[in-house]
Amino acid sequence: MSKNNMSKEHKNYLTSIKKRNKTILITQIAVLILGLILWEIAAHFKWIDTFLTSYPSQIWRLFINYTKNGNLFHHIGISVFETVIGFMGGTLLGFVVAIGLWWSKFWARVFDPYLVMLNSLPKTALAPIIIIWVGAGYSGIIVTAISVSIIVTIMNMYESFVSVDEDLIKLLNTFGATKFQILKKVVLPSSIPALINTLKINIGLSWVGVIVGEFLVSKAGIGYLIVYGGQVFKLDLVMMSVFILAIISVLMYRIVAIIENKFNRW
Amino acid sequence: MKNVVVEINNIAMTYHSLEGETEAIRNIDLDIYEGEIVGIVGPSGCGKSTLLSIIAGLIKPTSGTVLIKGQKVSKSNRNIGYMFQKDQLLEWRNILQNVVLGLEIQGKLSSQHYEKAKNLLNNYGLGDFIYSYPSQLSGGMRQRVALIRTLILEPDFLLLDEPFSALDYQTRLAIADEIGVILKREGKTALLVTHDIAEAISLCDRIVILSKRPAIVKEIIDIELTCPEGRCTPLGRREAPEFRFYFNKIWKELDIHV
Ligand SMILES: Nc1ncnc2c1ncn2[C@@H]1O[C@H](COP(=O)(O)OP(=O)(O)O)[C@@H](O)[C@H]1O
Numbered sequence: 177m178s179k180n181n182m183s184k185e186h187k188n189y190l191t192s193i194k195k196r197n198k199t200i201l202i203t204q205i206a207v208l209i210l211g212l213i214l215w216e217i218a219a220h221f222k223w224i225d226t227f228l229t230s231y232p233s234q235i236w237r238l239f240i241n242y243t244k245n246g247n248l249f250h251h252i253g254i255s256v257f258e259t260v261i262g263f264m265g266g267t268l269l270g271f272v273v274a275i276g277l278w279w280s281k282f283w284a285r286v287f288d289p290y291l292v293m294l295n296s297l298p299k300t301a302l303a304p305i306i307i308i309w310v311g312a313g314y315s316g317i318i319v320t321a322i323s324v325s326i327i328v329t330i331m332n333m334y335e336s337f338v339s340v341d342e343d344l345i346k347l348l349n350t351f352g353a354t355k356f357q358i359l360k361k362v363v364l365p366s367s368i369p370a371l372i373n374t375l376k377i378n379i380g381l382s383w384v385g386v387i388v389g390e391f392l393v394s395k396a397g398i399g400y401l402i403v404y405g406g407q408v409f410k411l412d413l414v415m416m417s418v419f420i421l422a423i424i425s426v427l428m429y430r431i432v433a434i435i436e437n438k439f440n441r442w
Numbered sequence: 443m444k445n446v447v448v449e450i451n452n453i454a455m456t457y458h459s460l461e462g463e464t465e466a467i468r469n470i471d472l473d474i475y476e477g478e479i480v481g482i483v484g485p486s487g488c489g490k491s492t493l494l495s496i497i498a499g500l501i502k503p504t505s506g507t508v509l510i511k512g513q514k515v516s517k518s519n520r521n522i523g524y525m526f527q528k529d530q531l532l533e534w535r536n537i538l539q540n541v542v543l544g545l546e547i548q549g550k551l552s553s554q555h556y557e558k559a560k561n562l563l564n565n566y567g568l569g570d571f572i573y574s575y576p577s578q579l580s581g582g583m584r585q586r587v588a589l590i591r592t593l594i595l596e597p598d599f600l601l602l603d604e605p606f607s608a609l610d611y612q613t614r615l616a617i618a619d620e621i622g623v624i625l626k627r628e629g630k631t632a633l634l635v636t637h638d639i640a641e642a643i644s645l646c647d648r649i650v651i652l653s654k655r656p657a658i659v660k661e662i663i664d665i666e667l668t669c670p671e672g673r674c675t676p677l678g679r680r681e682a683p684e685f686r687f688y689f690n691k692i693w694k695e696l697d698i699h700v
């Protein structure tokens with residue numbers, strides 16, 4: 177429908193929707209600001225113990241300090257690096273294994289109970305072993321991150337691969353398609369939505385792996401800042417790190433959402 | 443006598459699974475001649491889809507043989523069009539790309555084929571949708587695209603497994619009519635599975651009635667309808683005086699108890 181022949185009611189309808197969306201956004205921001213103000217006031221009048229909770233202006237001052245001496249970007253850079261590598265490694269490896277399982281029903285059945293077991297196991301319990309085996313540096317942390325996301329990736333992607341309509345595969349067979357062609361032309365493209373969902377889940381999971389890894393061994397990174405801040409009771413440092421973590425995770429999630437929109441053509 | 447396109451010789455099929463064995467088809471023997479549309483009706487679960495898969499060479503029968511133009515079906519020589527209840531269009535490909543899928547897989551795709559695909563789409567009223575995506579088309583149009591995807595491969599013959607049953611009633615009448623006209627005009631040989639008796643009579647030259655599982659051929663009925671010259675389309679055939687007679691006959695044979 178073109179804009180010129182839009183009826184008056186429809187115009188009103190659109191403006192009311194826009195207005196409502198705007199109100200919701202403003203309220204969301206207001207809730208955040210109000211929360212911060214309350215926190216600040218409560219700290220100021222000593223209603224809360226600032227030793228345990230810190231307060232916004234103190235966190236902000238610390239943030240400025242850390243940015244000025246460049247320390248903060250060093251820590252963020254390391255954690256983001258570990259997460260991105262872990263995220264890509266876990267997703268890619270899981271994806272490849274899922275293709276292998278789709279290819280061979282035999283191995284899919286052989287590995288099925290192991291996957292179920294690994295999936296229900298809290299992967300972070302493996303972190304100490306992994307770090308001892310792989311090493312206490314970046315590599316140990318990255319492998320921990322991979323171990324957290326790989327199993328979910330395998331299971332989600334395999335599930336999606338085998339859910340392709342049987343008649344569709346039949347159709348491809350009447351064309352004389354090879355197994356590889358079926359994979360390439362139908363199975364992989366129809367699994368793109370599942371892949372995007374897996375990417376979204378894996379961002380969070382990779383961060384879990386990295387933070388746990390950093391808790392255990394690191395000398396730098398956001399996880400290190402949190403542990404260090406906790407040990408010396410510098411709660412402003414802990415709070416700042418958590419805020420930064422939240423913001424970076426959201427940013428990474430947004431990037432995946434942008435990729436998703438690219439595929440939303442159909 | 444016309445040429446035989448498909449010879450189905452004493453086909454039997456038993457499925458084996460851990461729960462036991464299912465005898466789907468006991469014995470089916472049938473010849474299909476060039477240019478005819480043969481309908482298959484039978485209770486659901488009696489083995490109709492199984493029969494089609496066997497004819498297409500996708501599964502091996504327990505016993506019996508299928509010859510297409512005198513040759514045993516095999517992976518390398520089969521040239522069979524298959525249509526399903528769902529159109530099975532790939533949502534991420536536009537209409538043109540969907541139509542050439544078979545050629546692409548067979549490694550035959552050339553610029554001439556693209557021209558041919560566009561011509562077919564134009565002829566069948568889809569000229570404006572060549573670069574659209576399947577989600578932008580109605581159910582009837584999508585099924586028409588599925589037909590073109592099949593016809594562009596110039597198959598020796600077509601297997602249609604309840605191709606209209608996912609459509610709403612009005613679209614179904616219109617598309618069945620249209621596809622019937624196309625098949626006759628192109629002189630195609632086809633085997634059509636349907637559970638709609640009226641649809642079978644209006645489209646087919648012969649109707650094979652199968653028993654309930656394990657399937658055997660209960661009866662084969664030749665359909666001869668008198669319809670006014672130039673109105674012998676599937677919709678026109680529904681108005682023929684003999685239509686009711688065939689309907690009742692098939693209904694009785696199917697012996698449906700609810
Ligand atoms: N792959 C299979 N394994 C075991 N049994 C099957 C399989 N496919 C179909 N059957 C059984 O064979 C019978 C015939 O199925 P089908 O040919 O799909 O029937 P129709 O198309 O006539 O409804 C059904 O009882 C069905 O459960």
Ligand SMILES: [Mg+2]
Pocket residue numbers: 490491492603
């Ligand atoms: Mg069926």
